[in-house]
Amino acid sequence: MSGFEDRERAYEDKFSHEQEIEFKAAARRDTLVGMWAAEQLGMSEAEAEAYARSIFELDMERKGSEVVRDKIHADLEAASIDISTYLVEKKMTEFMEEARREIKAGE
Numbered sequence: 001m002s003g004f005e006d007r008e009r010a011y012e013d014k015f016s017h018e019q020e021i022e023f024k025a026a027a028r029r030d031t032l033v034g035m036w037a038a039e040q041l042g043m044s045e046a047e048a049e050a051y052a053r054s055i056f057e058l059d060m061e062r063k064g065s066e067v068v069r070d071k072i073h074a075d076l077e078a079a080s081i082d083i084s085t086y087l088v089e090k091k092m093t094e095f096m097e098e099a100r101r102e103i104k105a106g107e
Contacts, residue, residue, distance in 0.1 A: 021103055028099035030056040030068060033092050037072045041079050065092060 034052030043051060059068050069092060073085045 021100065024103050025096060025099040026059065026065070027056055028102060029092060029096040030059045032095040032099065033068065033072065033088075036091055036095070037076065037088075040076060040081055040083065068092065 031052045034055035035048055037055070038048030038051040041051075055068055055071065058071055059065070069085060069088050073083070073088045076083045076088070
């Protein structure tokens with residue numbers, strides 16, 4: 001292989017690795033924000049785990065943090081819990097940062 005091909009291959013490997021980290025971090029974020037929302041909703045541990053799993057599955061089906069944010073906000077609103085969309089989004093951002101740190105620390 002030439003030097004160019006080696007660099008191209010290294011770039012592709014790095015990109016693939018970064019994409020894998022982002023996927024894992026998003027999955028972890030979904031679980032964390034789902035558990036946080038379940039706590040706000042006063043769910044039992046088993047209910048919270050099921051709820052967090054449903055949040056993760058929603059993101060996998062629909063591919064988007066906006067869908068997750070809107071679902072959680074709607075659930076909180078339906079339970080008459082006054083938490084803004086902005087706060088849900090802020091929590092999601094915090095949990096994404098936490099998830100990235102956890103995944104990178106585990107490598």
